Amino acid sequence: MKQFIKHSVVFAMGVFLLVFMGLLLPNNNPVRSVDYSLLKKHELLHENNGSKLILTGGSNVIFGFNSKILQTKLNKPVVNHAIHAGYGLKYIVEDVFQYVKKGDIILLSPEYSHFIDNNYLGKEPLLFSLKVKPNNIRLISLGQLLNVAEFIPKFSFDRIKSFVYNKLKPSKPNKNEIGNYTEFSINEFGDHYTHWDDKNKNLTLYNFNGEVNMKVIEFLNNINEEIEKKGAQLILSFPSICETTYETNKNTILKIEETLIKNCNFKILDTPEDYVFNDSLFFDTSYHLNKIGIKNRSEKIAFKLKNEVK
Amino acid sequence: MLFNSFEYLIFLPTVFFLYWFVLNQKLVAQNTLLLAASYLFYGWWDYRFLGLIIFSSFIDYYCGLAIEKSSSKRNKKRWLVVSMLVNLGFLGAFKYFNFFSASLSYGLNSLGYEVDTLTLNIILPVGISFYTFQTMSYTIDIYKEQLKPCKDIIAFFAFVSFFPQLVAGPIERATNLLPQFYKKREFSYKKASDGLRQILWGLFKKIVVADNCAKVVNQIFENYNEMNSSTLLVGAVFFAFQIYGDFSGYSDIAIGTSRLFGFNLMQNFSFPYFSRDIAEFWRRWHISLSTWFRDYVYIPLGGSRGGTAMKIRNTFIIFVVSGFWHGANWTFVIWGFLNALYFLPLLLTNKNRINTNVVAEGKLIFNIKEFLQLSTTFLLTIFAWIFFRASTITEAINYIKRIFTTSLVSLPMVDVKPFLYIGVLVCIEWFQRSKQHGLELSELKIMPVRWSIYIFVFCLILFFGAQSESFIYFQF
Numbered sequence: 072m073k074q075f076i077k078h079s080v081v082f083a084m085g086v087f088l089l090v091f092m093g094l095l096l097p098n099n100n101p102v103r104s105v106d107y108s109l110l111k112k113h114e115l116l117h118e119n120n121g122s123k124l125i126l127t128g129g130s131n132v133i134f135g136f137n138s139k140i141l142q143t144k145l146n147k148p149v150v151n152h153a154i155h156a157g158y159g160l161k162y163i164v165e166d167v168f169q170y171v172k173k174g175d176i177i178l179l180s181p182e183y184s185h186f187i188d189n190n191y192l193g194k195e196p197l198l199f200s201l202k203v204k205p206n207n208i209r210l211i212s213l214g215q216l217l218n219v220a221e222f223i224p225k226f227s228f229d230r231i232k233s234f235v236y237n238k239l240k241p242s243k244p245n246k247n248e249i250g251n252y253t254e255f256s257i258n259e260f261g262d263h264y265t266h267w268d269d270k271n272k273n274l275t276l277y278n279f280n281g282e283v284n285m286k287v288i289e290f291l292n293n294i295n296e297e298i299e300k301k302g303a304q305l306i307l308s309f310p311s312i313c314e315t316t317y318e319t320n321k322n323t324i325l326k327i328e329e330t331l332i333k334n335c336n337f338k339i340l341d342t343p344e345d346y347v348f349n350d351s352l353f354f355d356t357s358y359h360l361n362k363i364g365i366k367n368r369s370e371k372i373a374f375k376l377k378n379e380v381k
Numbered sequence: 382m383l384f385n386s387f388e389y390l391i392f393l394p395t396v397f398f399l400y401w402f403v404l405n406q407k408l409v410a411q412n413t414l415l416l417a418a419s420y421l422f423y424g425w426w427d428y429r430f431l432g433l434i435i436f437s438s439f440i441d442y443y444c445g446l447a448i449e450k451s452s453s454k455r456n457k458k459r460w461l462v463v464s465m466l467v468n469l470g471f472l473g474a475f476k477y478f479n480f481f482s483a484s485l486s487y488g489l490n491s492l493g494y495e496v497d498t499l500t501l502n503i504i505l506p507v508g509i510s511f512y513t514f515q516t517m518s519y520t521i522d523i524y525k526e527q528l529k530p531c532k533d534i535i536a537f538f539a540f541v542s543f544f545p546q547l548v549a550g551p552i553e554r555a556t557n558l559l560p561q562f563y564k565k566r567e568f569s570y571k572k573a574s575d576g577l578r579q580i581l582w583g584l585f586k587k588i589v590v591a592d593n594c595a596k597v598v599n600q601i602f603e604n605y606n607e608m609n610s611s612t613l614l615v616g617a618v619f620f621a622f623q624i625y626g627d628f629s630g631y632s633d634i635a636i637g638t639s640r641l642f643g644f645n646l647m648q649n650f651s652f653p654y655f656s657r658d659i660a661e662f663w664r665r666w667h668i669s670l671s672t673w674f675r676d677y678v679y680i681p682l683g684g685s686r687g688g689t690a691m692k693i694r695n696t697f698i699i700f701v702v703s704g705f706w707h708g709a710n711w712t713f714v715i716w717g718f719l720n721a722l723y724f725l726p727l728l729l730t731n732k733n734r735i736n737t738n739v740v741a742e743g744k745l746i747f748n749i750k751e752f753l754q755l756s757t758t759f760l761l762t763i764f765a766w767i768f769f770r771a772s773t774i775t776e777a778i779n780y781i782k783r784i785f786t787t788s789l790v791s792l793p794m795v796d797v798k799p800f801l802y803i804g805v806l807v808c809i810e811w812f813q814r815s816k817q818h819g820l821e822l823s824e825l826k827i828m829p830v831r832w833s834i835y836i837f838v839f840c841l842i843l844f845f846g847a848q849s850e851s852f853i854y855f856q857f
Contacts, residue, residue, distance in 0.1 A: 072401065075570050079577070082835070089843075221387030228843045 086224075093227030098202060099237045105133075105263065106154060106196070106203050107254040112261045113170065113204075115150045122174025123148040124380065126261075127167045129156025129182040131310035134359035137369045138260030144373035145380045151261035153180075156358075158200050159193025159218075160185040160287060164294050165210045173302035176379060178340075178372075179291075180308045182358060183320065186327045187281040189214075191290065195222035202230075266354050267362040274313060275356040279320045283327055288334045295337040305337045306379060311346040311368050316357035340375050382425040384634045385588055392422065397641055401568055408565045412539045415642070419544035423507075426548075430506040433471065438541040440467045441516040445530035445537075448523045457524055464520040468513040475505055480709030508548030510706055514673055516541055519555035521677055528556050536562035545638040549631045551649040551669035558646070566643030575823060576640030578835070582820040583633030585838050590806050591626030592847035593799045594619040600795060602770060605780050612793045613784045617763045620770045622803050625654065628667070633818055652814045654762075654807075655740050657754035659723040660733035662762060670706070674699050685728065696728055697721045712768045712777060719765040739815045802845060 116125065124147050126132050132153030142149045152167050160181050171177060185191045192215045201208055249255045249265050256265040295305045309328070317324065324343050331339060352364030360368060382388050396418045404410035424431050444464040451457045479500045486498040519540075522528035531537040540559045546552075601608055601616030608616070629650035636646045653665035663671050679699045685692045697718070704717020727733040740755065741747040747755065764781075771777035810819050820838065825831050 072568050072570070075568075075573050078574065085836075086839070224843070232844055 090227040093231040096234045103254040105252045108257045116170035125177045127152040128180035131358035133263045140369040155196045156182040157194040157196030160191040175303040191287045192218035198226045272355040279323045292336045308340045309343045313350045313353045313357045317347045416539040419542040422544040449530045461524045477709045545635040576637040578820040579637030579818045583630040586626040586630030588846035594623035609791045610787045615793045621763045657736040660727045661736040716769045
């Protein structure tokens with residue numbers, strides 16, 4: 072038995088070291104992903120001292136607004152802080168909370184999946200976010216760590232694979248072609264803009280299965296209290312979603328809305344139906360709007376926000 | 382809980398530790414732990430169906446005792462019938478009710494009687510076909526006086542629900558597995574380390590071969606109307622390896638896990654694609670199911686002892702029933718029927734047992750004759766697999782039609798990278814074909830070489846493993 076345990080431990084330690092090495096490897100990808108735009112967004116939030124409108128949530132927000140429209144209509148500076156729903160609602164909100172100042176309005180538009188099961192604690196992309204901003208490790212709770220633990224080996228080996236690949240086959244990025252989903256695909260407000268003139272792609276449709284998690288509401292109520300203490304305001308808005316995915320998940324979405332209305336201590340700006348758009352207004356997933364969709368949503372939300380922004 | 386999941390990575394070492402270090406003094410404690418772990422393992426998927434296993438175990442436990450106690454043959458038979466009715470009743474209700482109901486109403490409607498289809502809105506409990514067959518073998522063997530009934534209820538319940546093989550086999554015989562629950566298990570380094578090697582090999586087959594093939598196979602079968610011949614052929618070949626990697630991978634992990642706990646399960650796959658005829662293929666594919674049908678259906682029906690007509694009848698019965706066991710769909714029946722057609726000429730010419738040894742035994746490579754035999758058997762098999770994979774018979778026929786009506790001289794329209802993984806699988810298994818599994822390396826005495834092989838396979842899993850899919854055989 073001793074020998075068996077010894078050999079098993081040696082093997083497991085080897086695997087552990089490999090995983091650890093993968094986590095530490097630098098990102099040598101010549102074109103860094105959109106996750107890295109978080110650094111620029113933090114700069115925008117940091118530099119902007121006056122009261123401002125902060126848009127946050129998952130990719131329905133980064134792919135859902137033309138902040139210039141909002142800034143013009145509301146006469147208030149706007150920063151789009153959103154990146155990836157997979158970071159989890161908890162991480163997204165706590166990350167933005169670090170930069171909230173007096174007079175700010177935080178317009179939070181979570182994806183519907185954030186309210187289901189433990190998704191608000193994050194998935195694999197959360198690990199990537201920590202690669203981008205290692206300091207943010209202090210925002211991660213044990214619950215979040217356990218939720219993403221299963222992705223750590225795969226994440227680590229993907230990093231090793233990518234590192235080796237880029238070493239063996241180095242390529243230089245074409246500066247004239249930024250492309251979508253890269254660090255440079257965002258404009259001066261933080262909106263993803265490089266896809267605005269692209270043709271629509273086949274939509275990825277979603278199915279939200281599971282139970283509405285009351286811990287999400289509890290978390291939002293708590294963070295709202297903290298935001299209020301800072302003299303800022305939290306407003307919740309529903310995400311834009313394509314008709315097909317909405318129809319498939321109508322019952323779940325209405326259940327989420329009902330739960331929010333019953334239990335939230337902060338303002339809910341609208342209803343899910345307000346942002347159910349035709350599939351043709353979406354770029355590549357059920358949440359990512361194209362240029363026309365973005366204009367519609369931005370104008371609609373600017374109109375609804377007018378009373379809140381004084 | 383899936384074998385290739387994070388939960389299992391925590392579950393297995395925890396149970397192992399408790400089993401060998403905390404509860405290793407008493408047999409009953411070890412069996413109780415295995416029972417609790419098995420229920421946790423199964424309940425992780427859906428705890429509501431635990432009641433079904435417990436009920437089924439209880440009935441068979443009681444029937445086993447009652448059969449032994451009964452003084453007359455008639456009473457013994459009565460208890461056997463009770464056990465059969467309960468087990469087959471569960472299978473019928475959960476797995477086949479909707480199929481029979483739909484087929485009946487379709488038949489009546491085509492005769493002009495307007496009948497609505499009565500369907501039950503129920504989920505198929507994972508592994509029901511496996512554990513009901515296992516418990517049926519128990520009562521049948523007691524009835525046939527080949528086994529004494531178990532009087533230790535914990536041991537019996539642990540035997541029925543033994544987590545490594547609970548949801549996808551091997552379908553163990555009570556005569557082999559149950560006595561192992563009566564004796565205190567001693568830890569064996571050789572057995573446990575070989576168990577780990579078998580688990581590693583099973584994971585490779587599942588995560589690298591089956592899951593990578595699955596992505597391409599799904600793409601091809603869902604859009605077969607838009608694919609050319611070469612792509613459809615690739616789809617059929619990939620499915621052959623997907624189902625092999627998936628199911629034999631599961632069996633390897635199950636057998637390997639059992640060995641960690643000191644148990645020996647029967648071999649379920651013995652390199653079936655290295656078969657020279659269909660009879661040999663069926664001696665090497667899903668051995669626990671084919672021998673089950675042989676012992677409990679084929680032989681009681683008369684086997685091959687009677688005349689030609691009886692041989693033909695029994696062959697068709699066993700293959701068609703075996704197909705139907707896989708699922709309530711006519712596609713599985715056709716798959717079984719095709720295999721019976723392939724098998725029959727061998728049986729009728731008494732050539733069904735000519736290839737009982739390992740192909741090219743003692744040689745590095747096969748000769749031309751063996752190559753032709755292996756290729757023919759493989760082609761026949763993949764032809765039948767098309768029916769197994771297709772959703773309907775029409776889909777399967779159209780798929781096959783397109784193979785022959787569109788140009789073969791064209792490049793496949795899909796990612797053919799899984800051929801690389803299949804290549805690694807075939808090469809390793811070819812050299813290991815006389816062993817129990819692909820990584821049986823106990824004869825290799827040079828430790829660094831052995832460890833290099835483990836690390837190589839492990840890296841293949843980590844770097845080339847696809848997104849994990851559920852095991853196909855869970856649905857059966």
